[in-house]
Amino acid sequence: MTDNSCTEKKITKELLLNFDDQSTAKLAKRLEEDDYPSPFDGLYDWHLLRALAIHRPELTLNYHHLIDQEPFDED
Numbered sequence: 001m002t003d004n005s006c007t008e009k010k011i012t013k014e015l016l017l018n019f020d021d022q023s024t025a026k027l028a029k030r031l032e033e034d035d036y037p038s039p040f041d042g043l044y045d046w047h048l049l050r051a052l053a054i055h056r057p058e059l060t061l062n063y064h065h066l067i068d069q070e071p072f073d074e075d
Contacts, residue, residue, distance in 0.1 A: 009044055011051045019052055024059040027052075031066045 036042040
């Protein structure tokens with residue numbers, strides 16, 4: 001996948017409705033392994049998991065650690 005193809009991918013309602021427990025687990029595994037050809041690919045998956053957490057929260061109960069961000073102090 002190239003950087004350009006990531007910008008063409010859209011997170012749609014239909015895409016979210018096609019997810020099930022198994023496909024969500026695969027998504028979470030990719031995020032945990034964090035081995036993407038480009039940072040944009042990882043960012044897309046992170047946004048996809050966040051969208052699932054909002055619209056299909058029952059699928060993401062075991063993966064909140066991948067979505068939540070710890071507050072940090074830049075100083």
